[in-house]
Amino acid sequence: MRLLGRLLGVTAVQVEGIEGLKGLVGETIGPGEWRQVTQKDIDAFAELSGDDQWIHVDVERAKAESPFGTTVAHGNLTLSLIDGFRKDLLQSTGFKLGVNYGWNKVRFPAPVPAGAKVRASAEVVEVEDVGGGWWQIVTRFTLEVEDNEKPCCVADSVGRALPE
Numbered sequence: 001m002r003l004l005g006r007l008l009g010v011t012a013v014q015v016e017g018i019e020g021l022k023g024l025v026g027e028t029i030g031p032g033e034w035r036q037v038t039q040k041d042i043d044a045f046a047e048l049s050g051d052d053q054w055i056h057v058d059v060e061r062a063k064a065e066s067p068f069g070t071t072v073a074h075g076n077l078t079l080s081l082i083d084g085f086r087k088d089l090l091q092s093t094g095f096k097l098g099v100n101y102g103w104n105k106v107r108f109p110a111p112v113p114a115g116a117k118v119r120a121s122a123e124v125v126e127v128e129d130v131g132g133g134w135w136q137i138v139t140r141f142t143l144e145v146e147d148n149e150k151p152c153c154v155a156d157s158v159g160r161a162l163p164e
Contacts, residue, residue, distance in 0.1 A: 012087070017094030018135055018163055021127045024090075030121035032088045034146060035081065037073050039114040045077040059114075073112035078153045079103075082141045085120035086157075090139070098161040104138060110150035117146040125156065134160050 013029050015021055039059065046052045051074055054061050062071040092098075112118060126138040136158060143153040 012089055012091045015090065015092045017092070018127060018161075020092065020094070021124055021135075021137055024124040025127060026123065026125075028121055028123050029089050031119045031144070032085055032121070034117040034119045035084070036115065036117050037077070037081075037112050039071060042071060042073050042077065042114055045074055045080075049074065049076065051076075068111050068113055071114045073114070073116075075106075075108040075153070078108065078112050078118070078143060079106060079155060081118065081143065082120065082153075082155060082157065085141065085143070086122070086139075089120065089122045090124075092161075094164050096162040096164050098159055101136065101158040101160045104156035104158055106153070106155040108153055110145060110148055110152045112145055112152045116148075118143050118152060119146075120144075130160070133162055135163065136160055 013024070015024060042056050046057050055066055055068075056071055056074055059071055063069060066072070120141050120143045123140045123142075124137065125140050126136070128136045128138075130136045137160075139157045139159070141153070141155050141157060142151050145152045
């Protein structure tokens with residue numbers, strides 16, 4: 001599989017319209033830049049979401065009792081990072097608008113320890129005409145933790161777009 005983006009020396013792959021997206025099907029874009037996930041980020045997400053399970057927010061207890069030896073980011077925090085990574089990997093023109101339609105599949109094969117760095121790659125999996133002028137684009141994002149063999153998140157994002 002041809003790697004785009006980082007190997008081409010550009011931050012984001014630029015595509016023009018539906019035909020440009022179709023041309024990316026099956027290609028790996030990235031990986032992008034590393035981003036550190038801090039305990040402050042984890043605590044802020046816990047406050048916002050209401051998920052304050054000790055494995056995320058109690059540093060001392062996590063050191064003593066967690067199988068990971070530290071606090072870890074929420075899976076949904078990891079998933080939410082995709083929106084920031086997305087714009088750094090893929091930028092498109094030729095659309096009136098695009099909307100988030102949901103997720104087909106989301107998995108968290110490995111934890112994100114507090115203080116770890118993560119980055120993402122993307123693969124356009126499907127570009128389909130769904131009628132009424134709308135196109136559905138499925139993009140698989142794979143997030144990795146620095147120095148870890150397993151990805152921390154693999155998720156198929158579904159978007160809908162109206163071409164200009």
